[in-house]
Amino acid sequence: MSDPAPQVPPQLAAYRATIDNLDAALIHLLAERFRCTRQVGRLKADLHLPPSDPAREEQQVARLRALAEEAGLDPVFAEKFFTFIVAEVIRHHEAIRDELSE
């Protein structure tokens, strides 16, 4: 009986093992980040602060672009990544605010 799954070249399998470990680490860091921003959302709602803070976001983008550049990551991609994360965070903050004001 032949194996129906195509053979993965050993070097590709090795890269994939690294990618899988990095992805698991990324998921766990993202989980912690959202755990933290949920607390920020509750604190902002308690203190009647707005869900988003453009000045803080501008500083974060500048810092992450600089870190990306040093680490060899495309700073344009780093900024897109940050925008992607912040859109989700603001969605959470608004939901918390709406829940608390109901």
Add this chain to the structure above:
Amino acid sequence: MSDPAPQVPPQLAAYRATIDNLDAALIHLLAERFRCTRQVGRLKADLHLPPSDPAREEQQVARLRALAEEAGLDPVFAEKFFTFIVAEVIRHHEAIRDELSE
């Protein structure tokens, strides 16, 4: 003279310090992930393998959703995150293939 910057409540400043550390870690892991997928892109081009692999991606999505669930991260968000990363990786793989075939 008054300080023109608004005061950040201490608890919010503490959360922000944690978020900044997590973001730096995320940027560095993403840099490593793209360093690895660039090598994958070159290997795939050398071996004439297609830039994307739907079966592998399906396994990755299932695994990352399960990891997210365990870690307390929204699995829908984890899948969106993965789709966001893979779109960039495939863009890189196609660029490498086009460069090598020129």
